[in-house]
Amino acid sequence: MISLNVNGKVHKLDVDQDMILLWALRDHLDLKGTKYACGIGECGTCTVLIDGKAVRSCTITVGEIKRKKITTIEGLPENHPVKQAWIKEQVPQCGYCQPGVIMQVTAHLSQKPTPNANQVISKMDDVLCRCGTYPYIKQGIKTAIQIMRKDGKS
């Protein structure tokens, strides 16, 4: 039995220690927002936060993250600046990669002091979007920072 703290709630899962986190989230907790793509840690589509840091959930087992706090796209509040910015700028096309992109951006923006837009954009190089929404992602990052400044969160 494994305990996982996901989105502020502790879950007991009857799974093996070496189960991949992505499958625990999707298949055992029914959190389908985190998506599977490459499966080898290359694309960023499956990114979640673990203790606030962006981690590719296809690369880590549940046994490695006991007692840490996991946040998935479902755990980000609807009024979160990155979610608001993504809606305002209509960033997604098919949307498949976007939960991972949003979690990666959120991790970068939670650093103190908050990095500027160009710093965040330069760190997004290894997140892949097959629809090529990169210009919209860049604009979304700029808008998220503006919203954070307006809300006094940076």
Ligand code: FES
């Ligand atoms: S599916 Fe995990 S990095 Fe691509």
Ligand code: FES
């Ligand atoms: S929006 Fe379609 S893969 Fe990124």
